[in-house]
Amino acid sequence: MLFEELKQRRTIRKYTGEDIPEKLLNELIETACRVSTTGNMQLYSVIITRDKEMKEKLAPAHFNQPTVTSAPVVLTFCADFNRFIKWCDWRDAQQGYDNFQSFFTAAIDALIFAQQFCTVAELAGLGICYLGTTTYNAPQIIETLQLPKYVIPVTTITVGYPxxxxxxxxxxxxxxxxxxxxxxxYTREDIDRLYRDKENLAANLKFIKENNKKTLAQVFTDVRYKKEDNEYFSEVFLKIIKEQGFRF
Amino acid sequence: MLFEELKQRRTIRKYTGEDIPEKLLNELIETACRVSTTGNMQLYSVIITRDKEMKEKLAPAHFNQPTVTSAPVVLTFCADFNRFIKWCDWRDAQQGYDNFQSFFTAAIDALIFAQQFCTVAELAGLGICYLGTTTYNAPQIIETLQLPKYVIPVTTITVGYPxxxxxxxxxxxxxxxxxxxxxxxYTREDIDRLYRDKENLAANLKFIKENNKKTLAQVFTDVRYKKEDNEYFSEVFLKIIKEQGFRF
Structure with missing residues (x-):
């Protein structure tokens, strides 16, 4: 099957020292641009980080995950209405994109573009890792990358040779x-059946024990994705979306 | 190159009458599940619509785009925290996912999963079309597909043989x-240069003329993606996100 490679894919967090040539990276990004985009507006931008110092500046926003400083390339994918709005402004067109629906539309564009980039990169022999920390610490990323109004980072990907x-x-x-x-x-019986294999995996049982929890779900709620963190980062993210110009 | 097909891809809105066998569709979805997901939580669901009557019920939510009723399969991709929260509830774990950050995390999961499905389907010879109308008319889709609390549709894809x-x-x-x-x-000169080819395309010049506008940007702001629509659908989408249980 043509998509056998996609069936075998996995996240790669550790990379060889080999750099990604600019020509190849550009070709991968250009290919990913062929993915669908709302009304062909291409409401995204990607910031390419290769510079060691810039990676070090970005790292704390990603809770210092080692993949950020060790990857040859870090890509920050942004929902971007800035370019489109500037185009409208300079073409005698009255823009109406400073709202939540427009932000979300741009986020969709940016995310499916990011995913297509990942697939193209993987088919070229590279490995990728998504950093979900991007929406937690969007304000720091905006400052570091100097993102203007109407631009919000929605995901980050580290890329390199596995x-x-x-x-x-x-x-x-x-x-x-x-x-x-x-x-x-889902009934309780459905949940029991659907999660049984996951809960019985040796790696997950070990995870429960290491964290001194009774259930795997508690590892998520009490350790990995905690209520107070989610609520705090909700406030932060909502605030920065508004500050970047999307009113609601 | 392995990704030559992705470079040649295009949206397909018209399909032959040929159905997609359930076994193939399942294999495509299962392969797409290999895409990255936040903390391996798989915060998405996909609703498969094959029934003619159900397509007719969904069609108005997508402004009756003909692709909805003519495609053999319509897939509604949802940000889904319902399954995960039920699992937590039944595992003595105190969930903290009824907030905006958690909704957005699930939306990211659902969107990159949707895009991976599209790529896998295309590599299998199928064609796809995204329906951006999903976030405009989420309330109607929620009602039609009976989506419970913590489940929000974020995109819809029609699929079939081109x-x-x-x-x-x-x-x-x-x-x-x-x-x-x-x-x-971007400076004004940048925008002029970057949009020049797009603005001079015969198809786009025709588009301006047909819509009695002076610039291509005006076709977007005055006809296709209007301020009053964006603002109205912002309110609708924000309201339904909250009603589905994500507080902010």
Whole structure:
């Protein structure tokens, strides 16, 4: 099958020292630009970080995950209405894009563009890692990369030649994520059945023990993605979206 | 190059009558599940619409774009924290995911999963079309597909075997969307240069004339993506995100 490689893919966090030639990186980005975009507006930008000092400045925003400073290239994908609005302003067109729906539209454009970049990069033999920290610490990233009004970072990807081939991690059974015609809500029995394999994996059992928890779910709620953090970073993200010009 | 097909891709809105076998569709979705997901939480669901009546019910939410009723399969991709929260609730874990950051995290998961599905489907010979109308009319889609609390549709894709091969549409030059190390804001001269080819395309000149406008940008601001629509649908989308349980 043509997509066998996509079936075998995994996140790569460790890279060889090999650099990514500018010509190749440009070709990958240009290919990714062929992905769908709302009304062909291309409401995204990507900031390319290769400079060691710039990586060090970005690292704290990503909670100093080592992949940021060790990757040859760090890409910050932004929802960008700045370019389009400037174009409207200079073409005698009255823009109406300083609102939440427009921000979200640009975020969709940026995210599917980011994902297409990842796939293209992987098909070229590179490895990638997403940094979900981007929306937590958007204000610091905006400052470091000097993002103007109407530009919000929505995800970051580290890219490089793989120096590891980690095990593929588990996924829920297909049944867990598809619904035929209408959403069929989950009963307790469904949840038990769908999460059983995940909960019984040796790696996950170890995870529970290491964190002194009773269940795997508690590792998520009490350690990895905590209520107080989510609530704090909700406020921060909402505030910066507004400060960058999207009113609501 | 391995990604030559992705360079040649285009949106397909018209399909042959041929159905997509369930086994193939499942394999495509399962392959797409290999895409990155935040903390391996898989915060997405996909609703599969094959039933003619269900397509007719969904169509108005997508402003009756003909692709909805003519595609063999319509897929509604949802940011889904419902499944994960139920799992937490039934595992003695105190969830903290009823907030904006968590909604946005689930939206990211759903969107990159949707895009990976598109790529996998295209590599299998299918064609896809994104429907940006999903976030405009989320309330109607939620009602039709019976989406519970903590589930928000973020994009919809029609899928089928292509019955057309339309021309590839233009893209801005690569220079327009990349920034080295820091965001370099656009001067008026930059915008003139970067949009020149787009503005001079015969198809776009025709577009201006047909809409009785002076500039291509005015076709966007006055006809296609209007201020009053964007503002109205911002209110609608914000309201439904809150009503579905994400407080802010």
């Amino acid at each position: 120096s590891e081939i980690p095990e593929q991690v588990e996924r829920l059974p297909l049944e867990a994520i598809i619904h035929q015609e209408k959403y069929k809500d | 019955s057309e091969i339309p021309e590839q549409v233009e893209r801005l030059p690569l220079e327009a969307i990349i920034h080295q190390e820091k965001y370099k804001d």
